[in-house]
Amino acid sequence: MSKNIAALARRKGLDDGLFERIREQKSHQQKQQIAKDFLVGDAIVQGSASFYDFIEGENAQKKAYVCNGSSCLCAGTQPQVLSGLLQHFHQDDIGHVACLGRCHENASFQISGENYSGDDIHQLDRILDQQAESGEDYAVVALCDNPILTAKITDTANYYQLIEHLITQQSRDQLLQSIIESGLRGRGGAGFPTGIKWKACADAIGDEKYIVCNADEGDPGAFSDRYLLERRPHAVLFGMYVAGYLVGARTGVLYIRDEYPDSIDLCEQAIEEFEQLKLSYSFRFKIVRGAGAYICGEETALLRSIEGQRPMVSTRPPFPVTEGLFGKPTALNNVETFASIHWILEHGAQAFNARGNRKSTGTKLLSLDSVFKHPGIYEVDMNTSLSKVIEAAGGFSKPVKALHIGGPLGGLVPVSKIDDLTIDFESFHEQGFLLGHASILGIPESMPLIEYMEHLFDFTAAESCGKCFPCRLGATRGKEMVRNAIDQKQALDSELLTDLLETMELGSLCALGGGVPLPIKNILQHFSDEVRPFFQLKNQSSIPVTEVH
């Protein structure tokens, strides 16, 4: 990260944001003008613009996009989508997008900024004639009493009255203490205690502070944040507002991925409604629209993105709570984390804490993809068994050999291990998996895992920010190794693959390069028979090559 660029971008503030200017301007002259206006070099503007898929990346300016996310890949729907699109668009006008969050019905694609999925491809003519809209629908099921995240918000004004009232009854410290005592942990995947984070931000010294909502739900297979942003945006805004009040921030930024156009529209609408309420603590919201870069889901890369810098992962410390957005103290949390705040304040920390296993408290949203008979959003109490969820979802719609849980960097759970898992951070960790953001997608029997391995390396190579050596180089080399094995050019060398995975796991700067070895090692461990033929004979006996850390 550059302190200079952050400070220079801060001069113009969020309303004339460097990133948004870069996002919108395309010509050479326009970019030079931006550099001049922000007192940064031309290279800074060009460097940022060229990072993003949809600004100057190879997928920029396409007329249609085909989803190539893990779920659509496993569902096998995309060849049909592509051939449908090819009847209307030239090959060169069709780009790729890594997950539109339509994993519950797959066959996802985007045209003119609108997302489609499921049967939509069959009525492409009508869609292009603007006679049809997407017929998307999914189940929203609370598998728990007294749902926290899926309960309806009927009266918006009344919903916010809770905090208006509490402000008059309790001190900031008391309210902060409630968040701490609730045991709420970050729902983005890392599981850091939210109250502790907010306390650190509240204690940090800064003339300005920020609340940032990480709504860059990039994990292919995940759409629970999209659900909250579109159907319960006030739960998110409420949480950010409370965070702002507690840490002393006046601005909340929602960084929403470009692939979720409806989320952006619906949040904008909710912000307008919020503004009508004219609450006592002056706080404003700003939506920053992503531009196609998975790494922006990493918190420091996300902050750099908002600043207009290349969204590269920053070293920590300093942590965002002390030096975050524009170098100022920043509380950055996931959508679902913010969405839990209202319930905690309404029902008390103890009530929240009582749900779950004491270490993982409250409830968790799960996004179930189309491999389930009843895909959709499921809310469960922490510590609910995975098999109960599968049962509630009606089981699988086709033969499945594994579940990929927690995004591309989450563990690959063989069906044999399903009964060993409960939905909480601890259980997954103990079994060598990762709860992550708790998306669950099924890997059908028909999906060769060697190809899924290539897909995982390919995804990492495509989305690596390129900063740390192990991820930048390792993901590409891994992809090549697997591809060579599939093409029977060169069989896998288990020692070299083990070295590569260990190098990425131990050496990478962030969870992308550091995380992708997990599902690959899961494959090697649990599906050694299936992948053995792709290894050199001399070391086939040494598969599985790995122990899980």
Add this chain to the structure above:
Amino acid sequence: MARSEDQKSSQQVAFIDGQPYAIEAGETILQFARRLNKHIPTLCDDPRMEAYGSCRVCSVDVALTVDGPRKVVASCHTPIAEGMHIETENSRIQKLRRNIVELVLTDHPLDCLTCEVSGNCELQDVAAEVGIRQVRYAEGENHLHYPKDTSHPYMRSDLSKCINCYRCVRACDEIQGELVLSVAGRGFDSRIIKGMDTSFDDSPCVSCGACAQTCPTAAISDKFFSKSVEATDKVRTVCSYCGVGCNLEVSVKNNEILSIRAPNDAEVNAGHTCLKGRYAWRFYNHSDRLTQPLIRKNNQLIEATWDEAYDFIADKLISIKKQYGADAIAGISSARCTNEENYLMQKLMRVAIGTNNIDSCARVCHSPTAYGMQQSFGTGAATNSIKDIKITDFIMVIGANPTAAHPVTGAKIKQRLMKGCPSIVIDPVKTEVAKYATYHLQLRPGTNVAVLNMMAYYIIEADLVDQNFINSRTEGWQDYESAIRALDMDELSNICGVDKHLVREAAIAYAKAPTAMSFHGLGVTEHSQGSRTVMSIADLAMMTGNIGRPGVGVNPLRGQNNVQGAADMGCQPHQGAGYLPIDDPKNQAYYQKKYGVELPTNIGYKIPQMYQAAQEGKLKALWIMGEDVAQSDPNHHYVVDSLQKLEFLVVQEIFFSETAKLADVVLPGASFLEKSGTFTNGERRIQAVRAAVSPIGNTKVDGQIVIDVMNRLGVTQPDYDPAGLLEEISQVVPFFAGVKWAELGDNGKQWPVLEDGSDTDILHTETFKRGLGKFHYFDWEESNEIKSNSTSFPFILTTSRNLEHYNAGTMTRRTGNKDIVNEDILLIHPDDAHRKQINNHATVRIFSARGEVKLKAEISDKVKPGILYTTFHFPDDMVNAVTSSEADRETLCPEYKVVSVDLEQVA
């Protein structure tokens, strides 16, 4: 209990490979290990920059307790913690490092043997250290096909060798502050770009070379292969361009210079320097170098031997002295030369000739600073050190363009400004620092005193003065305050053309800052009210208590490498070595005792008075050492005419300059690369200059030339030797008392240097040199130039320097810098261009009451309407043909900055 806990907290330790060591607050594991001389390999770390964490080669194995769970972390960005157990070399770590470097080598050419940096390549070193035997990966995608970029006169890139460590990008950002480099794309295809993804030559690169210096491989380098190990010798010396005093490391082989780099451990420049210091050194053996003495015979300069030249000079000087008296002879010393040489030059004049007619180019630049600060504080030098830029709360830059004229200091200032350090820039031109400043007071040239008085008014009005400081440390406040209070802000605002509310806001911000540092340059001094402006700056510093502490002070940005030293050594007509006034009998006795002869007691000629005396026939002989007055002094035609009226002109030079062309004897001197001695930079730092090569051809070290003539004139002086001369100087110049050649070390010492060798980074901490600091009030006065000429010549031309060239350009024009900038350009506001029907890049004729020049015009909003701006580096353009003989009232420093002109486009 409490006691043992205290002991524990005061002696926190961490363990490296089992051994306990005390830790220091705020350090990373890598810094901790380095402090203990424990080597940890790394590729992306440069200790001068923020930890970045990209290569991961510095990974170590860490446990929080001896048997606790172990974790691999990158040592460069992981803070050390009490009780940590660090293993730097276990098998897991060794394997990780080896595997990372193996990955790097999958996308790196394996042609070490023919590579420019072989033997000095960090990747090569680390690969050898971690023990790479082979690259096991099959050949895959790579970037070995990236083409080389050889577009630029100096900079080179070969990105096939890039390892994406981002050190160049960070150096361009964190060290130079230029943001010319970035990276395009992402992931595996990330690629270093220049500007809008163009070549070095087409990018706005300022060629500082910071990227080349930090690049661990040959991915970014320069034309001179500065990272090659071909050189057999490395000589550490000091740059001879501006007064920043950058340390240089000169690579030499067979008495020839191959390249120059900047030592990373230099206090002044920490591995940084500008394109002048790093790349503009090829003048030293340029074919234009004078290599033989020349004597004018039959109006032609003919090659002669040194003995012939010396005899001719001695005879002429003796006969002129005999016929007209010693005061018919004068000398101009050189701020480009060493302290020792300047000392000798003034000694030649005062002791061997017997006149105080000795001056130096400080006259035309910072004489008002020396004079003004002596009046206010008692010492005419920077009160603080450049390192204070890092800690100050407020920066004020007045009449200076430091990113061009003092690039390394300018970069340090810019770094603070970019990060939002509150700041004021007072300058008629929108300079680089002005773009980043909080307040830019873009005044009309010649109105500095008006703006500074306005600032004083608003500080007093807002009751933000430091009354304690004023009461205890200063005198003259009441008179000053009442004069300021009587001023009419609207009137002054009209005069200087700056909105009074903006001035008020800026003044209040300055006064409220806990510490505020001011810097000024020739935009302050080269005015008819130059000395008065300096004193007005001192007034602001004193009234806000910004003197005598870290991060405050009045800090002139000295223009030439040794202009501070030339004045320190006594190259001025009213003060001898060490600034003792020569008209005081006490000092006369002092010098007499030191030199063993009776010295002249009347104050000698300042440079402009020398021209005047030549015109009047009073001055017959002039000896100029290393200064091209014919090009650099104002009112060119008058200067040339004056020099021609002399009976005898000696010019000691390295090139056949405009001045040398007029000489009767030309003596070929040596450049800084060929001599040893000391330079004193703008923060009073006396640093050792060491000869990298011997003087070329038949040239001599300038100090030796002066000594040879002194000896012929009957004054015995041993051969030139910095150690011996410094010893003599330390006995004459009080603030050099403890300066010894052998003790200067790599980073020199800041004067005053006490007898015990201790030096001084901040002046006036307890008392001022003059006792109390003195307030001086001055009315703003319009320059005579405007009063006399603005009706006929309604534009104001102001001149300055650019980054690429240095003063008269004698040196820089004979280097690759000429391929970057090869002419002086006139900046004109769009409104004026429209009104005068001048097209962008058209040739315009600029004319004043003195003369005219033709320049290429560039339409620019860097100047306000009515103001024109140019540089004065090129003799073909001879900008000083139009400048005037107006000068600072107190010191006769020429008023370069306010010239009444008019202009028209040449058909």
